[in-house]
Amino acid sequence: AVYTLRSSVVRVVRVSLDLLRARRLTASLPGPSLFQDGLIPRGGGGAYASMTALCGAMAKQGSVFRVCVGPMTLVRLAAKSVVYSALEPLLGRGLATLHGAAWRRHRKAITPSLHLDILRDFVPAFHRHAVGLADALLRHDGCVLDVVPLCGHCANSAIMETVMSTDVPDGDEGLREFLGAIPKAQRAFMLRSGKPWLLIDRVFAFHKRFPEYARAKAALDGFTSRIIRAKKQALANKASRARRRMAFLDHLLQSEEGASLDDLEIAEEVKTLVSIGSSSSMETLSLIILTLAIRQDVQQKLWQPYSHNEFAVFPFGPPLFLNGPPCVVPQEVVDVLGEDVSRPLTPDDMPHLQYTECVVKEVLRYYSVVPLFGRRVREDVVLPSGTLVPRGCQLMFWLPHVHRSAELFERPDDFDPDRFLPETSRGRHPFAFVPFSAGPRNCVGQRYAIMFLKAAVAALAPRVRFEVPDDGPRCTQDVPLNLNLTTNVRGGVKVRVCRRGPSF
Numbered sequence: 001a002v003y004t005l006r007s008s009v010v011r012v013v014r015v016s017l018d019l020l021r022a023r024r025l026t027a028s029l030p031g032p033s034l035f036q037d038g039l040i041p042r043g044g045g046g047a048y049a050s051m052t053a054l055c056g057a058m059a060k061q062g063s064v065f066r067v068c069v070g071p072m073t074l075v076r077l078a079a080k081s082v083v084y085s086a087l088e089p090l091l092g093r094g095l096a097t098l099h100g101a102a103w104r105r106h107r108k109a110i111t112p113s114l115h116l117d118i119l120r121d122f123v124p125a126f127h128r129h130a131v132g133l134a135d136a137l138l139r140h141d142g143c144v145l146d147v148v149p150l151c152g153h154c155a156n157s158a159i160m161e162t163v164m165s166t167d168v169p170d171g172d173e174g175l176r177e178f179l180g181a182i183p184k185a186q187r188a189f190m191l192r193s194g195k196p197w198l199l200i201d202r203v204f205a206f207h208k209r210f211p212e213y214a215r216a217k218a219a220l221d222g223f224t225s226r227i228i229r230a231k232k233q234a235l236a237n238k239a240s241r242a243r244r245r246m247a248f249l250d251h252l253l254q255s256e257e258g259a260s261l262d263d264l265e266i267a268e269e270v271k272t273l274v275s276i277g278s279s280s281s282m283e284t285l286s287l288i289i290l291t292l293a294i295r296q297d298v299q300q301k302l303w304q305p306y307s308h309n310e311f312a313v314f315p316f317g318p319p320l321f322l323n324g325p326p327c328v329v330p331q332e333v334v335d336v337l338g339e340d341v342s343r344p345l346t347p348d349d350m351p352h353l354q355y356t357e358c359v360v361k362e363v364l365r366y367y368s369v370v371p372l373f374g375r376r377v378r379e380d381v382v383l384p385s386g387t388l389v390p391r392g393c394q395l396m397f398w399l400p401h402v403h404r405s406a407e408l409f410e411r412p413d414d415f416d417p418d419r420f421l422p423e424t425s426r427g428r429h430p431f432a433f434v435p436f437s438a439g440p441r442n443c444v445g446q447r448y449a450i451m452f453l454k455a456a457v458a459a460l461a462p463r464v465r466f467e468v469p470d471d472g473p474r475c476t477q478d479v480p481l482n483l484n485l486t487t488n489v490r491g492g493v494k495v496r497v498c499r500r501g502p503s504f
Protein backbone atom coordinates (compact mmCIF):
# COMPACT_ATOMS: atom_id res chain seq x y z
CA ALA A 1 0.00 0.00 0.00
CA VAL A 2 2.87 2.35 0.89
CA TYR A 3 4.53 1.59 -2.45
CA THR A 4 1.28 2.26 -4.39
CA LEU A 5 0.70 5.50 -2.50
CA ARG A 6 4.26 6.65 -3.16
CA SER A 7 4.10 5.87 -6.88
CA SER A 8 0.70 7.62 -7.15
CA VAL A 9 2.11 10.73 -5.49
CA VAL A 10 5.14 10.66 -7.82
CA ARG A 11 2.82 10.38 -10.84
CA VAL A 12 0.59 13.24 -9.71
CA VAL A 13 3.62 15.47 -9.10
CA ARG A 14 5.14 14.57 -12.48
CA VAL A 15 1.85 15.19 -14.32
CA SER A 16 1.30 18.50 -12.50
CA LEU A 17 4.81 19.69 -13.38
CA ASP A 18 4.25 18.72 -17.03
CA LEU A 19 0.94 20.60 -17.07
CA LEU A 20 2.47 23.74 -15.55
CA ARG A 21 5.35 23.60 -18.02
CA ALA A 22 2.90 23.08 -20.92
CA ARG A 23 0.87 26.10 -19.82
CA ARG A 24 3.98 28.26 -19.57
CA LEU A 25 5.40 27.21 -22.94
CA THR A 26 2.12 27.72 -24.79
CA ALA A 27 1.39 31.11 -23.20
CA SER A 28 2.04 32.92 -26.49
CA LEU A 29 -0.67 30.97 -28.35
CA PRO A 30 -4.10 32.57 -28.74
CA GLY A 31 -7.02 31.00 -26.91
CA PRO A 32 -9.47 31.56 -24.07
CA SER A 33 -10.49 29.45 -21.10
CA LEU A 34 -13.15 26.80 -21.64
CA PHE A 35 -15.22 28.39 -18.92
CA GLN A 36 -15.40 31.76 -20.65
CA ASP A 37 -18.91 33.13 -21.07
CA GLY A 38 -20.86 31.81 -23.99
CA LEU A 39 -18.54 28.94 -24.84
CA ILE A 40 -20.30 26.33 -22.78
CA PRO A 41 -23.54 25.66 -24.65
CA ARG A 42 -26.69 26.21 -22.67
CA GLY A 43 -28.56 23.01 -21.88
CA GLY A 44 -25.37 21.09 -21.11
CA GLY A 45 -23.97 18.47 -23.43
CA GLY A 46 -20.83 17.93 -21.40
CA ALA A 47 -17.21 18.89 -21.88
CA TYR A 48 -17.23 17.38 -25.31
CA ALA A 49 -19.94 19.73 -26.53
CA SER A 50 -18.14 22.65 -24.91
CA MET A 51 -14.89 21.64 -26.53
CA THR A 52 -16.48 21.37 -29.97
CA ALA A 53 -18.19 24.76 -29.54
CA LEU A 54 -14.90 26.24 -28.48
CA CYS A 55 -12.89 24.69 -31.31
CA GLY A 56 -15.47 25.92 -33.80
CA ALA A 57 -15.19 29.45 -32.45
CA MET A 58 -11.40 29.43 -32.21
CA ALA A 59 -10.72 27.79 -35.58
CA LYS A 60 -11.65 31.11 -37.16
CA GLN A 61 -8.60 32.68 -35.48
CA GLY A 62 -5.94 30.32 -36.81
CA SER A 63 -5.00 26.68 -37.06
CA VAL A 64 -3.19 26.34 -33.71
CA PHE A 65 -4.66 27.70 -30.50
CA ARG A 66 -4.62 26.95 -26.81
CA VAL A 67 -7.53 26.02 -24.56
CA CYS A 68 -7.19 26.04 -20.80
CA VAL A 69 -9.78 23.65 -19.41
CA GLY A 70 -9.19 24.38 -15.75
CA PRO A 71 -9.30 21.28 -13.54
CA MET A 72 -9.81 18.94 -16.49
CA THR A 73 -6.15 19.17 -17.48
CA LEU A 74 -5.31 17.67 -14.13
CA VAL A 75 -7.09 14.45 -15.06
CA ARG A 76 -4.61 12.36 -16.96
CA LEU A 77 -6.09 8.94 -17.43
CA ALA A 78 -5.25 7.65 -20.87
CA ALA A 79 -2.88 7.89 -23.81
CA LYS A 80 -5.85 9.17 -25.75
CA SER A 81 -7.27 12.46 -24.55
CA VAL A 82 -8.92 12.45 -21.11
CA VAL A 83 -12.33 12.94 -22.70
CA TYR A 84 -12.38 9.25 -23.72
CA SER A 85 -12.17 8.07 -20.13
CA ALA A 86 -15.84 9.03 -19.76
CA LEU A 87 -16.69 6.11 -22.07
CA GLU A 88 -14.98 3.57 -19.88
CA PRO A 89 -17.51 3.10 -17.07
CA LEU A 90 -20.12 2.06 -19.60
CA LEU A 91 -18.31 0.31 -22.44
CA GLY A 92 -15.58 -1.11 -20.26
CA ARG A 93 -12.03 -1.36 -21.47
CA GLY A 94 -12.39 -1.72 -25.24
CA LEU A 95 -10.35 -0.33 -28.15
CA ALA A 96 -11.74 3.17 -27.73
CA THR A 97 -10.57 3.52 -24.12
CA LEU A 98 -7.52 1.25 -23.79
CA HIS A 99 -3.95 2.38 -24.25
CA GLY A 100 -0.41 1.04 -24.35
CA ALA A 101 0.28 -2.69 -24.53
CA ALA A 102 -3.33 -3.69 -23.73
CA TRP A 103 -4.63 -1.57 -26.63
CA ARG A 104 -2.03 -3.10 -29.00
CA ARG A 105 -3.04 -6.65 -27.97
CA HIS A 106 -6.76 -5.89 -28.51
CA ARG A 107 -6.18 -4.09 -31.81
CA LYS A 108 -4.09 -7.03 -33.08
CA ALA A 109 -6.86 -9.43 -32.11
CA ILE A 110 -9.72 -7.39 -33.61
CA THR A 111 -8.27 -6.16 -36.93
CA PRO A 112 -8.16 -9.50 -38.81
CA SER A 113 -11.85 -10.09 -38.06
CA LEU A 114 -12.70 -6.83 -39.90
CA HIS A 115 -10.63 -7.74 -42.95
CA LEU A 116 -12.02 -6.82 -46.38
CA ASP A 117 -12.62 -10.49 -47.29
CA ILE A 118 -14.82 -10.84 -44.22
CA LEU A 119 -16.61 -7.53 -44.86
CA ARG A 120 -17.52 -8.68 -48.38
CA ASP A 121 -19.69 -11.39 -46.82
CA PHE A 122 -21.66 -8.70 -44.98
CA VAL A 123 -22.93 -7.04 -48.21
CA PRO A 124 -26.15 -9.14 -48.47
CA ALA A 125 -27.01 -8.28 -44.85
CA PHE A 126 -26.29 -4.57 -45.44
CA HIS A 127 -28.50 -4.69 -48.53
CA ARG A 128 -31.35 -6.47 -46.73
CA HIS A 129 -31.40 -3.99 -43.85
CA ALA A 130 -31.27 -1.03 -46.25
CA VAL A 131 -34.22 -2.46 -48.22
CA GLY A 132 -35.97 -2.77 -44.84
CA LEU A 133 -35.24 0.94 -44.31
CA ALA A 134 -36.66 1.77 -47.76
CA ASP A 135 -39.84 -0.19 -46.97
CA ALA A 136 -40.20 1.52 -43.59
CA LEU A 137 -39.72 4.95 -45.21
CA LEU A 138 -42.23 4.18 -47.95
CA ARG A 139 -44.91 3.46 -45.39
CA HIS A 140 -44.91 7.28 -45.24
CA ASP A 141 -44.93 7.70 -49.06
CA GLY A 142 -45.45 11.38 -49.95
CA CYS A 143 -45.06 12.55 -46.33
CA VAL A 144 -42.42 14.50 -44.47
CA LEU A 145 -40.76 12.64 -41.61
CA ASP A 146 -37.63 12.66 -39.44
CA VAL A 147 -35.56 9.82 -40.91
CA VAL A 148 -33.03 9.59 -38.05
CA PRO A 149 -34.86 6.93 -35.95
CA LEU A 150 -35.38 4.69 -38.99
CA CYS A 151 -31.74 5.14 -40.07
CA GLY A 152 -30.78 4.25 -36.50
CA HIS A 153 -32.83 1.08 -36.64
CA CYS A 154 -31.24 0.13 -39.98
CA ALA A 155 -27.68 0.77 -38.75
CA ASN A 156 -28.32 -1.05 -35.46
CA SER A 157 -29.86 -4.11 -37.07
CA ALA A 158 -27.09 -4.31 -39.68
CA ILE A 159 -24.36 -4.03 -37.07
CA MET A 160 -26.05 -6.50 -34.72
CA GLU A 161 -26.28 -9.08 -37.49
CA THR A 162 -22.77 -8.60 -38.86
CA VAL A 163 -20.90 -8.08 -35.60
CA MET A 164 -22.82 -10.48 -33.37
CA SER A 165 -24.99 -12.55 -35.74
CA THR A 166 -27.45 -13.02 -32.97
CA ASP A 167 -30.11 -15.32 -34.42
CA VAL A 168 -32.28 -13.59 -31.85
CA PRO A 169 -35.82 -12.77 -33.04
CA ASP A 170 -36.70 -9.08 -33.51
CA GLY A 171 -39.09 -9.00 -30.53
CA ASP A 172 -36.57 -10.47 -28.06
CA GLU A 173 -36.67 -8.54 -24.78
CA GLY A 174 -32.86 -8.60 -24.27
CA LEU A 175 -32.24 -7.37 -27.83
CA ARG A 176 -34.81 -4.59 -27.45
CA GLU A 177 -33.21 -3.46 -24.21
CA PHE A 178 -29.72 -3.67 -25.73
CA LEU A 179 -30.69 -1.45 -28.66
CA GLY A 180 -32.47 1.01 -26.38
CA ALA A 181 -29.38 1.13 -24.14
CA ILE A 182 -27.06 2.50 -26.87
CA PRO A 183 -28.48 6.08 -26.95
CA LYS A 184 -28.69 6.02 -23.15
CA ALA A 185 -25.02 5.02 -23.04
CA GLN A 186 -24.22 8.05 -25.17
CA ARG A 187 -26.26 10.36 -22.94
CA ALA A 188 -24.36 9.08 -19.90
CA PHE A 189 -21.07 9.72 -21.72
CA MET A 190 -22.03 13.30 -22.46
CA LEU A 191 -23.13 13.91 -18.89
CA ARG A 192 -20.09 12.33 -17.22
CA SER A 193 -17.55 13.84 -19.61
CA GLY A 194 -18.79 17.28 -18.60
CA LYS A 195 -18.56 16.59 -14.86
CA PRO A 196 -15.44 14.54 -14.16
CA TRP A 197 -16.46 13.92 -10.54
CA LEU A 198 -19.38 11.88 -11.91
CA LEU A 199 -16.82 9.43 -13.34
CA ILE A 200 -16.49 8.09 -9.80
CA ASP A 201 -19.23 5.44 -9.66
CA ARG A 202 -19.90 6.05 -5.96
CA VAL A 203 -20.58 9.72 -6.62
CA PHE A 204 -22.61 9.08 -9.75
CA ALA A 205 -24.75 6.60 -7.78
CA PHE A 206 -26.45 9.63 -6.15
CA HIS A 207 -27.23 11.36 -9.45
CA LYS A 208 -30.82 11.34 -10.71
CA ARG A 209 -29.72 9.81 -14.03
CA PHE A 210 -27.96 6.90 -12.31
CA PRO A 211 -30.91 4.44 -12.46
CA GLU A 212 -31.17 4.94 -16.26
CA TYR A 213 -27.40 4.47 -16.58
CA ALA A 214 -27.44 1.32 -14.42
CA ARG A 215 -30.25 -0.20 -16.48
CA ALA A 216 -28.44 0.63 -19.76
CA LYS A 217 -25.21 -0.89 -18.47
CA ALA A 218 -27.01 -4.04 -17.29
CA ALA A 219 -28.76 -4.37 -20.67
CA LEU A 220 -25.50 -3.99 -22.64
CA ASP A 221 -23.56 -6.36 -20.38
CA GLY A 222 -26.34 -8.96 -20.04
CA PHE A 223 -27.13 -9.27 -23.71
CA THR A 224 -23.48 -9.33 -24.85
CA SER A 225 -22.55 -12.05 -22.36
CA ARG A 226 -25.60 -14.07 -23.34
CA ILE A 227 -24.63 -13.94 -27.02
CA ILE A 228 -21.01 -14.86 -26.34
CA ARG A 229 -22.10 -17.83 -24.20
CA ALA A 230 -24.48 -19.00 -26.95
CA LYS A 231 -21.76 -18.62 -29.59
CA LYS A 232 -19.25 -20.61 -27.60
CA GLN A 233 -21.80 -23.41 -27.21
CA ALA A 234 -22.57 -23.29 -30.92
CA LEU A 235 -18.87 -23.48 -31.75
CA ALA A 236 -18.65 -26.76 -29.93
CA ASN A 237 -21.39 -27.98 -32.25
CA LYS A 238 -19.82 -28.43 -35.70
CA ALA A 239 -23.18 -28.67 -37.49
CA SER A 240 -24.31 -25.22 -36.39
CA ARG A 241 -20.87 -23.82 -37.22
CA ALA A 242 -21.25 -24.78 -40.86
CA ARG A 243 -24.87 -23.65 -41.02
CA ARG A 244 -24.67 -19.95 -41.76
CA ARG A 245 -22.67 -16.92 -42.73
CA MET A 246 -20.14 -15.93 -40.07
CA ALA A 247 -20.25 -12.63 -38.24
CA PHE A 248 -17.35 -10.63 -36.78
CA LEU A 249 -17.78 -12.41 -33.42
CA ASP A 250 -17.67 -15.88 -35.02
CA HIS A 251 -14.41 -14.99 -36.75
CA LEU A 252 -12.95 -13.53 -33.58
CA LEU A 253 -13.85 -16.55 -31.46
CA GLN A 254 -12.32 -18.92 -34.00
CA SER A 255 -9.21 -16.93 -34.84
CA GLU A 256 -5.78 -17.45 -33.35
CA GLU A 257 -5.60 -13.73 -32.55
CA GLY A 258 -9.00 -13.80 -30.80
CA ALA A 259 -7.71 -16.51 -28.43
CA SER A 260 -5.58 -13.83 -26.75
CA LEU A 261 -8.74 -12.16 -25.35
CA ASP A 262 -10.82 -13.57 -22.49
CA ASP A 263 -14.64 -13.54 -22.43
CA LEU A 264 -14.90 -10.20 -20.62
CA GLU A 265 -12.47 -8.54 -23.04
CA ILE A 266 -14.40 -9.90 -26.02
CA ALA A 267 -17.69 -8.68 -24.53
CA GLU A 268 -16.24 -5.18 -24.06
CA GLU A 269 -14.95 -5.07 -27.63
CA VAL A 270 -18.33 -6.16 -28.97
CA LYS A 271 -20.09 -3.44 -26.95
CA THR A 272 -17.54 -0.89 -28.18
CA LEU A 273 -17.95 -1.82 -31.86
CA VAL A 274 -21.74 -1.92 -31.71
CA SER A 275 -22.11 1.34 -29.78
CA ILE A 276 -19.54 3.39 -31.70
CA GLY A 277 -20.35 1.81 -35.07
CA SER A 278 -24.11 2.15 -34.95
CA SER A 279 -24.25 5.80 -33.87
CA SER A 280 -21.68 7.05 -36.40
CA SER A 281 -23.30 5.03 -39.22
CA MET A 282 -26.77 6.32 -38.27
CA GLU A 283 -25.69 9.96 -38.30
CA THR A 284 -23.82 9.58 -41.60
CA LEU A 285 -26.72 7.82 -43.30
CA SER A 286 -29.15 10.53 -42.13
CA LEU A 287 -26.80 13.25 -43.42
CA ILE A 288 -26.50 11.46 -46.77
CA ILE A 289 -30.30 11.34 -47.09
CA LEU A 290 -30.67 15.03 -46.26
CA THR A 291 -27.94 15.96 -48.74
CA LEU A 292 -29.55 13.89 -51.50
CA ALA A 293 -32.84 15.62 -50.78
CA ILE A 294 -31.16 19.02 -51.14
CA ARG A 295 -29.07 18.04 -54.15
CA GLN A 296 -31.45 16.46 -56.67
CA ASP A 297 -28.63 16.52 -59.27
CA VAL A 298 -26.52 14.19 -57.10
CA GLN A 299 -29.54 11.96 -56.53
CA GLN A 300 -30.04 11.74 -60.30
CA LYS A 301 -26.45 10.77 -60.88
CA LEU A 302 -27.03 7.80 -58.62
CA TRP A 303 -30.33 6.86 -60.15
CA GLN A 304 -32.29 8.00 -63.19
CA PRO A 305 -34.45 5.30 -64.75
CA TYR A 306 -33.67 4.69 -68.41
CA SER A 307 -37.26 5.44 -69.40
CA HIS A 308 -36.62 9.12 -68.66
CA ASN A 309 -34.05 9.14 -71.43
CA GLU A 310 -36.00 7.42 -74.14
CA PHE A 311 -36.02 9.31 -77.38
CA ALA A 312 -37.47 8.75 -80.79
CA VAL A 313 -35.10 8.92 -83.74
CA PHE A 314 -36.55 10.21 -86.98
CA PRO A 315 -34.94 9.60 -90.35
CA PHE A 316 -34.23 13.33 -90.71
CA GLY A 317 -33.46 16.03 -88.14
CA PRO A 318 -32.30 15.81 -84.55
CA PRO A 319 -33.65 13.17 -82.13
CA LEU A 320 -36.85 14.15 -80.32
CA PHE A 321 -36.59 13.53 -76.61
CA LEU A 322 -39.86 12.19 -75.25
CA ASN A 323 -39.16 12.94 -71.60
CA GLY A 324 -37.18 16.13 -71.54
CA PRO A 325 -33.50 16.52 -72.38
CA PRO A 326 -31.23 13.50 -72.30
CA CYS A 327 -29.62 12.50 -69.07
CA VAL A 328 -25.89 12.52 -69.64
CA VAL A 329 -24.97 11.68 -66.06
CA PRO A 330 -23.56 8.27 -65.14
CA GLN A 331 -26.71 6.87 -63.38
CA GLU A 332 -24.37 4.65 -61.56
CA VAL A 333 -26.69 2.38 -59.59
CA VAL A 334 -28.71 1.57 -62.73
CA ASP A 335 -25.53 0.66 -64.58
CA VAL A 336 -24.27 -1.57 -61.80
CA LEU A 337 -27.56 -3.39 -61.19
CA GLY A 338 -28.21 -3.93 -64.89
CA GLU A 339 -31.66 -4.93 -66.11
CA ASP A 340 -32.91 -6.43 -62.88
CA VAL A 341 -32.88 -3.34 -60.69
CA SER A 342 -34.60 -5.16 -57.85
CA ARG A 343 -31.84 -7.73 -57.45
CA PRO A 344 -29.83 -7.77 -54.21
CA LEU A 345 -26.39 -6.20 -54.27
CA THR A 346 -23.48 -8.60 -54.32
CA PRO A 347 -19.94 -8.12 -52.98
CA ASP A 348 -18.72 -7.94 -56.60
CA ASP A 349 -20.93 -4.89 -57.25
CA MET A 350 -19.19 -2.88 -54.55
CA PRO A 351 -16.02 -1.78 -56.41
CA HIS A 352 -18.19 -0.54 -59.30
CA LEU A 353 -20.16 1.85 -57.08
CA GLN A 354 -17.53 4.52 -57.60
CA TYR A 355 -19.74 7.61 -57.66
CA THR A 356 -21.71 6.26 -54.66
CA GLU A 357 -18.41 6.06 -52.78
CA CYS A 358 -17.63 9.66 -53.79
CA VAL A 359 -21.00 10.75 -52.34
CA VAL A 360 -20.30 8.93 -49.05
CA LYS A 361 -16.79 10.42 -48.83
CA GLU A 362 -17.97 13.93 -49.64
CA VAL A 363 -20.60 13.68 -46.87
CA LEU A 364 -17.85 12.58 -44.46
CA ARG A 365 -15.70 15.53 -45.56
CA TYR A 366 -18.47 18.09 -45.66
CA TYR A 367 -19.96 17.37 -42.24
CA SER A 368 -16.94 15.81 -40.44
CA VAL A 369 -19.21 13.23 -38.76
CA VAL A 370 -16.77 12.72 -35.87
CA PRO A 371 -15.62 16.35 -35.64
CA LEU A 372 -13.17 16.22 -32.77
CA PHE A 373 -10.62 13.74 -31.50
CA GLY A 374 -7.82 14.14 -29.06
CA ARG A 375 -4.44 12.87 -28.00
CA ARG A 376 -2.17 13.41 -25.05
CA VAL A 377 1.21 14.70 -26.15
CA ARG A 378 3.91 12.43 -24.70
CA GLU A 379 6.94 14.35 -25.95
CA ASP A 380 7.58 17.93 -27.00
CA VAL A 381 6.66 18.37 -30.66
CA VAL A 382 7.63 21.29 -32.88
CA LEU A 383 5.12 21.87 -35.65
CA PRO A 384 6.36 22.85 -39.15
CA SER A 385 5.22 26.41 -38.35
CA GLY A 386 7.72 26.45 -35.45
CA THR A 387 5.03 26.26 -32.74
CA LEU A 388 6.09 24.15 -29.78
CA VAL A 389 3.50 21.71 -28.44
CA PRO A 390 4.87 20.64 -25.05
CA ARG A 391 4.43 17.18 -23.56
CA GLY A 392 1.47 16.87 -21.21
CA CYS A 393 -0.88 18.90 -23.43
CA GLN A 394 -4.16 17.44 -24.58
CA LEU A 395 -4.09 17.95 -28.33
CA MET A 396 -7.52 18.29 -29.94
CA PHE A 397 -7.96 17.92 -33.70
CA TRP A 398 -10.83 20.02 -34.99
CA LEU A 399 -11.67 18.24 -38.22
CA PRO A 400 -14.00 20.81 -39.86
CA HIS A 401 -11.00 23.15 -39.95
CA VAL A 402 -9.08 20.65 -42.07
CA HIS A 403 -11.97 19.37 -44.18
CA ARG A 404 -13.20 22.88 -45.03
CA SER A 405 -9.77 24.36 -45.64
CA ALA A 406 -9.42 26.35 -48.87
CA GLU A 407 -5.74 25.37 -48.95
CA LEU A 408 -6.64 21.70 -49.18
CA PHE A 409 -9.90 21.73 -51.15
CA GLU A 410 -11.12 23.93 -53.95
CA ARG A 411 -14.41 25.67 -53.07
CA PRO A 412 -14.44 23.85 -49.69
CA ASP A 413 -17.97 24.97 -48.74
CA ASP A 414 -19.51 23.48 -51.89
CA PHE A 415 -20.80 19.93 -51.71
CA ASP A 416 -19.15 18.24 -54.68
CA PRO A 417 -18.72 14.42 -54.75
CA ASP A 418 -16.68 14.70 -57.96
CA ARG A 419 -13.72 15.92 -55.93
CA PHE A 420 -13.24 12.29 -54.84
CA LEU A 421 -13.06 10.86 -58.36
CA PRO A 422 -9.61 9.31 -58.93
CA GLU A 423 -8.59 11.96 -61.45
CA THR A 424 -9.57 14.88 -59.19
CA SER A 425 -8.10 13.48 -55.96
CA ARG A 426 -4.67 12.94 -57.48
CA GLY A 427 -1.98 14.98 -55.69
CA ARG A 428 -4.13 15.83 -52.67
CA HIS A 429 -2.32 15.89 -49.31
CA PRO A 430 -2.62 12.40 -47.73
CA PHE A 431 -4.00 13.90 -44.50
CA ALA A 432 -6.40 16.35 -46.14
CA PHE A 433 -9.26 13.87 -45.78
CA VAL A 434 -9.20 12.08 -42.42
CA PRO A 435 -12.80 11.42 -41.31
CA PHE A 436 -11.61 8.24 -39.58
CA SER A 437 -8.52 9.87 -38.05
CA ALA A 438 -5.08 8.62 -39.12
CA GLY A 439 -2.18 6.64 -37.73
CA PRO A 440 -2.26 3.56 -35.52
CA ARG A 441 -5.31 4.74 -33.54
CA ASN A 442 -7.46 5.40 -36.57
CA CYS A 443 -10.97 3.96 -36.88
CA VAL A 444 -10.84 0.18 -36.89
CA GLY A 445 -14.30 0.12 -38.51
CA GLN A 446 -13.62 2.48 -41.42
CA ARG A 447 -13.88 -0.09 -44.20
CA TYR A 448 -16.95 -1.53 -42.53
CA ALA A 449 -18.53 1.94 -42.44
CA ILE A 450 -17.81 2.73 -46.10
CA MET A 451 -19.10 -0.68 -47.21
CA PHE A 452 -22.32 -0.32 -45.17
CA LEU A 453 -22.99 3.23 -46.36
CA LYS A 454 -22.35 2.41 -50.03
CA ALA A 455 -24.65 -0.61 -49.85
CA ALA A 456 -27.32 1.45 -48.10
CA VAL A 457 -27.21 4.28 -50.67
CA ALA A 458 -27.26 1.83 -53.57
CA ALA A 459 -30.30 0.05 -52.09
CA LEU A 460 -32.20 3.27 -51.34
CA ALA A 461 -31.52 4.99 -54.68
CA PRO A 462 -33.78 2.83 -56.89
CA ARG A 463 -36.57 2.72 -54.33
CA VAL A 464 -36.94 6.10 -52.65
CA ARG A 465 -36.65 9.69 -53.84
CA PHE A 466 -35.97 12.31 -51.18
CA GLU A 467 -37.14 15.92 -51.29
CA VAL A 468 -36.64 18.85 -48.94
CA PRO A 469 -39.90 20.02 -47.33
CA ASP A 470 -40.97 23.65 -47.89
CA ASP A 471 -39.43 24.81 -44.62
CA GLY A 472 -36.24 22.73 -45.01
CA PRO A 473 -32.73 23.94 -45.95
CA ARG A 474 -32.40 24.99 -49.61
CA CYS A 475 -28.65 24.36 -49.78
CA THR A 476 -26.10 22.30 -47.85
CA GLN A 477 -24.62 25.46 -46.30
CA ASP A 478 -27.98 26.08 -44.58
CA VAL A 479 -28.13 22.73 -42.74
CA PRO A 480 -28.22 23.55 -38.98
CA LEU A 481 -25.55 21.34 -37.44
CA ASN A 482 -24.91 20.23 -33.88
CA LEU A 483 -21.23 19.37 -33.62
CA ASN A 484 -20.99 16.96 -30.76
CA LEU A 485 -19.58 13.47 -30.19
CA THR A 486 -20.95 12.93 -33.70
CA THR A 487 -22.31 15.64 -36.00
CA ASN A 488 -26.08 15.71 -36.25
CA VAL A 489 -28.77 17.98 -37.61
CA ARG A 490 -30.46 20.26 -35.11
CA GLY A 491 -34.14 19.33 -34.93
CA GLY A 492 -33.71 16.04 -36.83
CA VAL A 493 -33.49 15.20 -40.53
CA LYS A 494 -36.91 16.02 -41.94
CA VAL A 495 -37.38 15.08 -45.60
CA ARG A 496 -40.24 14.11 -47.88
CA VAL A 497 -40.03 10.49 -49.04
CA CYS A 498 -41.54 9.44 -52.37
CA ARG A 499 -41.78 6.02 -53.98
CA ARG A 500 -39.60 5.71 -57.05
CA GLY A 501 -41.06 3.63 -59.85
CA PRO A 502 -42.73 0.26 -59.26
CA SER A 503 -42.40 -1.44 -55.89
CA PHE A 504 -40.04 -4.41 -55.81
Ligand code: HEM
Nearest residue numbers: 095096273277280284369370373435436437443444445449
Ligand atom coordinates in the same frame (compact mmCIF):
# COMPACT_ATOMS: atom_id res chain seq x y z
C1 HEM B 1 -19.02 6.92 -40.72
C2 HEM B 1 -18.76 6.20 -39.70
C3 HEM B 1 -17.57 6.35 -38.77
C4 HEM B 1 -16.77 7.44 -38.52
C5 HEM B 1 -16.85 8.83 -39.13
C6 HEM B 1 -15.78 7.02 -37.54
C7 HEM B 1 -14.77 7.82 -37.06
C8 HEM B 1 -13.83 7.42 -36.14
C9 HEM B 1 -12.73 8.23 -35.69
C10 HEM B 1 -12.45 9.65 -36.15
C11 HEM B 1 -12.04 7.50 -34.80
C12 HEM B 1 -10.77 7.90 -34.09
C13 HEM B 1 -11.06 8.62 -32.86
C14 HEM B 1 -9.76 9.04 -32.27
O1 HEM B 1 -8.78 9.21 -32.96
O2 HEM B 1 -9.74 9.24 -31.11
C15 HEM B 1 -12.69 6.23 -34.66
C16 HEM B 1 -12.28 5.21 -33.81
C17 HEM B 1 -12.93 4.02 -33.69
N1 HEM B 1 -14.01 3.58 -34.44
FE1 HEM B 1 -14.93 4.61 -35.88
N2 HEM B 1 -16.01 5.72 -37.22
C18 HEM B 1 -17.08 5.26 -37.95
C19 HEM B 1 -17.61 3.99 -37.96
C20 HEM B 1 -17.20 2.97 -37.16
C21 HEM B 1 -17.72 1.63 -37.19
C22 HEM B 1 -18.82 1.15 -38.16
C23 HEM B 1 -17.08 0.92 -36.22
C24 HEM B 1 -17.23 -0.52 -35.83
C25 HEM B 1 -17.63 -1.47 -36.64
C26 HEM B 1 -16.14 1.83 -35.56
C27 HEM B 1 -15.33 1.50 -34.50
C28 HEM B 1 -14.35 2.32 -33.99
C29 HEM B 1 -13.46 1.94 -32.90
C30 HEM B 1 -13.50 0.63 -32.12
C31 HEM B 1 -12.56 3.00 -32.72
C32 HEM B 1 -11.41 3.05 -31.71
C33 HEM B 1 -10.17 2.50 -32.43
C34 HEM B 1 -8.90 2.50 -31.59
O3 HEM B 1 -8.71 3.41 -30.78
O4 HEM B 1 -8.09 1.59 -31.79
N3 HEM B 1 -16.24 3.06 -36.18
N4 HEM B 1 -13.78 6.20 -35.49
